[in-house]
Every structure is written in C-alpha cells, then in structure tokens.
Amino acid sequence: MKPIGRVASITAASALLLAVACGGGSPAAATVNGGSGKGTIVVWADQSQSGQDKATQAEVAAFNASQTDVKAVLKFIPDADLDKTTQATSPSQLGDVVEVDGPYMQAWIREGKLGPIDGLVSAQTIQNQIPSVIAQDTVKGKLYMIAQIDSGLGIYGNKAMLDAAGISYPTTLNNVWTADQFTADLAKLAAKNPSGKALDVKLNYQGEWPTYGFLPIVYSAGSTVMTGGKAAGNLNSAPVVAAAKTFASWKPYVDANTDDSAFVKGRVAMSWVGHWVYPAYSKALGNNLVVMPLPDFGNGTKTGQGSIAWGINTSRGNGKAAAKLLDFFANDANVTDYTSGAVDGDGAVPATKTALAESTLYAPSGPLYLFAQQLNKTCGSGPATKDCVAVPRPQTPGYPVISSDFSAAWFNIFNGADPQAELTKAAQLIDTDFQDNGGYQLSG
Amino acid sequence: MFTKPKTVAGPAIASIQQDTRAAVVMVTPAFLGLLAFIAIPFLLAIFLSTQNLQFGSGLAPTWMGLEQYRRILLDPLFRADFYRALINNATFAVVVVPAQTGLALAIALLLNRRLRGMPVFRTLFFMPVVFPMALVSVIWKLIYAPDDVGMLNTVLKVVTFGHIQPHDFLGDPKTALAAIIVTSIWSGVGFQMVIILAGLQSISATLYEAASIDKASKWQQFLNVTVPGLRNTLVFVVMVTTILSLRLFDQVYIMTRGGPLNATTTVMYQAVTSAFDQGNIGRAAAITVVFFVLVLGVALIQRWFLREEREIV
Numbered sequence: 136m137k138p139i140g141r142v143a144s145i146t147a148a149s150a151l152l153l154a155v156a157c158g159g160g161s162p163a164a165a166t167v168n169g170g171s172g173k174g175t176i177v178v179w180a181d182q183s184q185s186g187q188d189k190a191t192q193a194e195v196a197a198f199n200a201s202q203t204d205v206k207a208v209l210k211f212i213p214d215a216d217l218d219k220t221t222q223a224t225s226p227s228q229l230g231d232v233v234e235v236d237g238p239y240m241q242a243w244i245r246e247g248k249l250g251p252i253d254g255l256v257s258a259q260t261i262q263n264q265i266p267s268v269i270a271q272d273t274v275k276g277k278l279y280m281i282a283q284i285d286s287g288l289g290i291y292g293n294k295a296m297l298d299a300a301g302i303s304y305p306t307t308l309n310n311v312w313t314a315d316q317f318t319a320d321l322a323k324l325a326a327k328n329p330s331g332k333a334l335d336v337k338l339n340y341q342g343e344w345p346t347y348g349f350l351p352i353v354y355s356a357g358s359t360v361m362t363g364g365k366a367a368g369n370l371n372s373a374p375v376v377a378a379a380k381t382f383a384s385w386k387p388y389v390d391a392n393t394d395d396s397a398f399v400k401g402r403v404a405m406s407w408v409g410h411w412v413y414p415a416y417s418k419a420l421g422n423n424l425v426v427m428p429l430p431d432f433g434n435g436t437k438t439g440q441g442s443i444a445w446g447i448n449t450s451r452g453n454g455k456a457a458a459k460l461l462d463f464f465a466n467d468a469n470v471t472d473y474t475s476g477a478v479d480g481d482g483a484v485p486a487t488k489t490a491l492a493e494s495t496l497y498a499p500s501g502p503l504y505l506f507a508q509q510l511n512k513t514c515g516s517g518p519a520t521k522d523c524v525a526v527p528r529p530q531t532p533g534y535p536v537i538s539s540d541f542s543a544a545w546f547n548i549f550n551g552a553d554p555q556a557e558l559t560k561a562a563q564l565i566d567t568d569f570q571d572n573g574g575y576q577l578s579g
Numbered sequence: 580m581f582t583k584p585k586t587v588a589g590p591a592i593a594s595i596q597q598d599t600r601a602a603v604v605m606v607t608p609a610f611l612g613l614l615a616f617i618a619i620p621f622l623l624a625i626f627l628s629t630q631n632l633q634f635g636s637g638l639a640p641t642w643m644g645l646e647q648y649r650r651i652l653l654d655p656l657f658r659a660d661f662y663r664a665l666i667n668n669a670t671f672a673v674v675v676v677p678a679q680t681g682l683a684l685a686i687a688l689l690l691n692r693r694l695r696g697m698p699v700f701r702t703l704f705f706m707p708v709v710f711p712m713a714l715v716s717v718i719w720k721l722i723y724a725p726d727d728v729g730m731l732n733t734v735l736k737v738v739t740f741g742h743i744q745p746h747d748f749l750g751d752p753k754t755a756l757a758a759i760i761v762t763s764i765w766s767g768v769g770f771q772m773v774i775i776l777a778g779l780q781s782i783s784a785t786l787y788e789a790a791s792i793d794k795a796s797k798w799q800q801f802l803n804v805t806v807p808g809l810r811n812t813l814v815f816v817v818m819v820t821t822i823l824s825l826r827l828f829d830q831v832y833i834m835t836r837g838g839p840l841n842a843t844t845t846v847m848y849q850a851v852t853s854a855f856d857q858g859n860i861g862r863a864a865a866i867t868v869v870f871f872v873l874v875l876g877v878a879l880i881q882r883w884f885l886r887e888e889r890e891i892v
Contacts, residue, residue: 551839563656
C-alpha cells in the first residue's frame with residue numbers, strides 16, 4: 136500500500152491543484168445558476184445507515200414518479216469516504232444536489248461547491264425547518280441547506296441496572312447531574328457489575344465522533360474552542376483541562392465496546408451516544424431504557440447538535456430543478472420516513488416543525504423528548520451560556536483541522552497523557568493552521 | 580585477410596541495432612508508466628510540499644518554501660509525531676523482516692516434504708495472503724479485544740486456568756505495536772513461504788544425494804546445500820518484505836488509528852491523515868517526500884547487497 140498510497144494521494148492532490156489553478160481559486164460566495172428547472176439532476180448522497188439509505192432511494196424514486204420535468208439520479212458515497220471524496224472532487228464533477236455534514240458546509244461554500252438557496256427553495260419549506268438546523272445551515276444571513284434530520288446526544292441508561300446500584304439519575308434538563316456525581320455513580324455501578332465496567336462512550340467509533348460526542352464537555356466546562364480566531368487560552372484553559380482530567384478518570388469504568396454491543400448485552404449500565412442507536416437500544420431493552428442528559432461540568436449541561444443536510448452545488452446550473460427535489464425531501468411524509476417512519480429509520484430528530492410535532496418519539500410523552508428539548512434550547516451561533524444546551528460544532532472551514540487535533544488530544548488524554556500538554560498542543564496546532572490560511576475568513 | 584572481420588562485424592552491428600530498436604519498443608510502456616505514476620507525481624509532490632495548500636480553505640496555493648520540512652523535522656510542535664512515526668516504522672521493519680523471513684523458511688521446509696495431503700497444508704498456510712488486509716485487520720481487532728469478548732483473552736484465560744488476566748492488547752501502548760506485528764506476520768508469511776518453497780524445489784535432488792553419500796547430517800545438508808541454493812531467493816524475499824513492511828498503513832488505520840499515545844503511528848498513516856483528515860496537502864506532500872528519500876536510501880543499500888550476492892552465485 137505504501138507506494139500505491141503515496142501515488143494515489145499525490146495524484147489526488149495534484150488533481151486538486153490543477154482544479155484550483157484552473158478555477159481561479161479565490162474564495163467567493165458563488166450564486167446558484169437557476170437553469171430551466173427541467174432535465175436530469177445528479178444527487179450525491181451519504182451512504183450510512185441502511186434505513187436512511189433505503190429511505191433516500193425510495194424518496195428519489197417517488198420524486199421521479201411524481202412529476203416529469205426533473206429526473207433525479209442517485210449516487211451513494213460511502214460514509215467513511217464522503218468528506219475525502221467530495222473534497223478532492225472539483226465542483227463541476229460533483230452532483231447537483233449534495234448531502235453535506237453540517238460542520239463541513241463552510242468549507243464547501245468557500246470552495247464554490249454550495250450556493251445560497253433562498254429564492255430557489257420554497258418559502259414554506261424554509262419556514263418549516265426547526266431553529267437548530269436553520270442556525271446550522273445559515274452563514275452571514277444566507278441559507279445554504281435544507282435538512283431532513285437533526286441529531287440528539289445524551290446518555291442511555293439501563294433502568295434495572297441503575298436502580299440495582301441505587302443511584303438517582305436525571306431524565307430531564309431540570310435536574311442534571313454534576314460531573315462529580317456522575318463519577319461517583321460510575322464507581323457505584325462498576326462495583327455492582329462483575330465486569331467492573333459501567334459506561335460505554337463508543338470507543339469503537341472513529342472519524343468525527345470524538346468531536347461530536349465530547350466537545351460539549353468543553354462548553355459545559357465554561358470554555359470554547361476559539362475566541363477571536365485563537366484556540367490557545369480557550370481550548371487549553373484550566374476548566375477544560377480539569378474536565379478532561381475528569382473524563383480520563385472514567386477510563387477504568389469504560390468498556391472498549393469492540394463488538395459495539397456493550398450496552399445491549401448488559402455489560403454496562405450507561406451508553407454515551409447519539410439518537411441513532413435508539414432503534415437498536417429500544418429493541419434490546421424495551422421499557423428498561425431511559426434517556427439522560429450529559430453531566431454538567433460547571434456551565435450547565437451541554438450537548439451536540441447538527442447533522443447532514445441537502446445543499447445545491449453552485450456550478451452545475453440546475454438550481455431550480457435541484458430545489459424541487461429539496462422541497463420534496465422536506466415534506467412531512469419524507470422527513471417522517473427518513474427519521475422513523477415506514478422505512479426502518481434511525482430515530483433521528485425530524486428537522487421540520489410539523490413532522491417534529493407529529494413524531495411519537497419526540498412528543499412530550501415520547502421516549503426521546505429530552506433530545507427535542509435540548510435542541511429547543513440551542514445556543515445557535517452565539518456563545519454557550521449557562522442556560523442554552525445544544526451547541527453546534529465550530530462553524531468554520533477550518534473545522535476538519537479542529538476536529539482532527541481535538542480528537543487526537545482527547546483520546547491521548549483518555550489514554551493517560553498529560554491533559555495540559557495535550558490540549559495546549561492541540562490549540563497550537565489549530566492556531567498554526569488558522570494562521571496559514573488567513574483565519575478562514577469568508578469573503579462576501 | 581582484411582575482409583574477414585568485416586563480414587563478421589556487419590551482421591553483428593545490424594543485429595545490435597535491431598535489438599536496440601526492439602528494446603526501445605518494449606521498454607516504452609513500462610517507462611511511460613514509471614513516468615506517469617512515479618516520476619511526475621513525485622515531482623508534483625516536491626512542488627506541493629513547498630506550498631501552503633489546504634482543502635476547504637478555498638484559497639489558491641501560496642509559496643511556503645521549506646516551512647513544511649522545517650515543521651516536521653525541526654519544529655517541536657510537529658516533529659515529535661513525525662519522529663515517533665519513523666521509530667515505529669523502523670521497529671516494525673527490524674522485527675518483521677527477520678521474523679517473517681525466518682518463519683517463512685521454516686514453514687517452507689516443513690511443507691517441502693512428501694506427505695499425503697500436502698497441497699491442503701500448503702493452501703492453508705497460503706490462505707491468509709488471499710484475504711484483504713482490511714478484513715484481516717477487522718478480524719484480528721476482534722481477536723485482540725479486551726475483556727472476555729476477545730478470543731485471545733478467552734483462550735489465554737482457559738489454558739492458564741484464569742492465571743492470565745484479560746489484557747487490552749491494542750489499547751496498551753506497550754503491546755499495541757507488537758500486536759500489529761503479529762497480525763502482519765500472520766497475514767504476510769504465506770507469500771514469502773510460497774516463494775521460498777519454489778526456491779527449495781529448484782534445488783537439484785542430486786546435491787542432497789551427493790551430500791548424504793558424503794554422510795552429511797540433515798543439519799549439515801541444510802547449511803551447505805539448502806541455504807546456498809536459496810541465497811538469491813532469500814535476498815529477494817528480504818527485499819520484498821522490507822518494502823512491504825515500510826508501507827505499513829492498513830492495519831494501523833483500521834486497528835488502532837495510530838494510537839494509543841502514538842504507539843502505532845507510522846509515516847504513511849501521518850501522510851494520509853494529514854492529507855485526508857486535516858486537508859493539509861502541503862504537509863502531507865512534505866512527509867511523503869522525506870519518506871521517499873529514506874525509502875530510496877534503504878532500497879539503494881539493498882541493491883548493493885543484492886549485487887554482491889549475484890557475484891557470488
């Protein structure tokens with residue numbers, strides 16, 4: 136793999152270089168060329184959960200059957216390669232409609248691969264999007280994507296095991312547990328468990344998971360990743376170092392979860408993960424499943440938000456036709472299908488107000504109501520105050536660097552490295568990269 | 580008298596010219612391939628390594644000079660990771676090359692006997708080579724899993740009647756690289772074994788007959804007939820194994836992601852993650868250029884050894 140890998144990476148890089156050199160390459164917020172609103176459009180979709188993939192297939196087929204002007208052709212990109220593939224593809228070769236993970240949106244915009252969709256997508260579609268996804272998909276007052284789903288992050292609990300250990304746990308945002316209580320409860324649970332484990336934090340997940348799953352701890356500690364374009368002094372501040380130390384102290388209680396079934400097989404009583412495991416967990420535990428907020432590290436409980444959404448590629452000139460598909464994706468039947476409806480969905484948070492109101496999972500009496508409440512208290516693009524709960528991931532084209540450096544530092548700390556040194560290194564690496572790239576400022 | 584050499588030289592020169600033409604025609608496809616897939620990308624990599632080029636920044640590449648090299652080789656912020664990767668690569672090669680070659684030789688000797696069902700054994704030992712590395716890595720990750728989930732831990736617990744406690748092989752910085760080394764040898768040894776087996780079978784049986792008439796013991800036969808007869812094969816195997824071990828990437832990417840605490844990071848892993856996780860093409864290019872120079876050095880040293888061996892034979 137070495138020579139081949141080297142050649143492949145260099146070839147990809149040179150292809151990019153050529154693309155950049157030919158395309159002018161200065162960051163410009165391109166506008167979508169509307170086109171005729173007819174013809175064939177290509178859809179690049181993220182191939183992830185089979186339920187969602189089937190839903191997307193069914194929806195595209197239904198879209199093609201519902202009208203004759205636009206024919207959508209669906210292409211799946213495997214989830215693990217989505218970011219790499221789309222980064223290395225020039226705008227003209229990407230699809231007309233593209234599925235983009237929220238935090239990567241700004242990089243797409245800077246590379247001229249996404250254009251604003253106000254005026255293309257119907258006003259009704261936009262009005263019906265829930266506030267947290269509008270916050271995610273808006274840059275400088277312009278909307279760039281339409282979402283079918285948002286995400287929820289929390290701790291799933293095995294009620295029987297929690298009760299057997301005699302611990303009291305929160306199930307609403309009114310009485311969250313402090314990090315210290317949580318640590319003490321882990322010890323109690325572990326003592327009751329023959330395996331000596333109490334918690335699953337999805338150590339088997341890779342890629343962006345640590346950033347999505349554990350960056351909320353940074354906000355809950357009362358800090359943030361960057362202020363004024365600087366990570367140093369924020370990401371490595373004393374409260375974050377203390378919180379990272381606490382997190383690392385849980386290691387003896389954490390199951391490695393190599394088989395991804397620590398929680399469903401009852402090896403641990405708690406699982407720190409997103410909404411997407413709900414169908415599997417609910418099937419395995421039934422009424423024994425409880426959903427709890429993440430612990431509070433001092434600045435109130437914080438959680439993740441944001442997910443993949445659909446945008447329109449600027450350079451292909453089929454904006455109007457593409458917008459018809461986005462309108463179709465965003466109708467209630469399709470959003471419900473995609474999240475938890477007829478096709479085996481993954482329990483994601485419906486991203487439209489009407490579908491969310493109809494959802495049995497997210498209704499006040501529903502099992503995942505906590506996630507809906509968390510998103511309702513979104514911090515938006517503002518600072519993470521004590522009262523808001525859901526914090527979007529850093530909204531900058533430099534996100535991949537932040538994510539990669541933070542993840543490396545976080546796992547090193549978890550594995551015993553010095554928190555202060557690791558977080559300072561991550562902050563310096565992030566700052567160096569931002570300096571190299573002019574702070575990733577969007578022009579226009 | 581004077582015409583004779585002429586008549587001899589005439590056709591000889593013509594045939595040399597013909598040979599040259601044929602050689603040029605035959606070498607062209609390979610040469611073009613080398614040019615397109617090695618030379619040009621390498622020159623581009625050198626160029627890219629002098630640029631500040633970041634995916635997602637939307638900025639045109641800008642000149643950065645040797646800054647990327649200064650960072651990975653000298654800057655305290657970056658160099659520790661790079662040197663750690665080099666050390667891991669070297670450790671891996673130093674352990675794997677002799678161990679894998681020796682094991683391949685031992686297996687080949689065992690499988691070179693006349694026994695009923697020998698093709699079955701040969702197939703079994705060669706089988707891991709057929710499996711894709713990604714598949715092997717996933718399976719071995721499950722084998723190494725900590726606690727009772729892991730097959731290795733379960734087996735160790737049973738055979739030692741519980742005296743060996745479960746160990747997190749991939750999660751412990753002390754054992755992670757060793758675990759990857761074992762996986763790599765298991766999956767790769769069959770390939771070397773087949774080459775050595777072929778080498779063994781090309782050694783004439785008359786040599787062994789002569790040796791046994793001279794009352795040479797099996798061990799003496801091995802040292803004085805088998806090893807000299809395998810010399811070129813072994814040199815080839817060592818070379819290929821070295822190259823294969825320097826390319827170490829798949830296992831690391833799937834089993835440990837370079838962790839824990841950089842215990843299994845490799846140069847290729849850092850190049851790929853710099854380019855495709857972080858989008859930093861300039862740094863990735865600089866890493867590959869430095870590595871190319873190092874690998875070239877290793878290859879030249881090996882070529883020198885290979886030449887020596889050919890002169891002996």
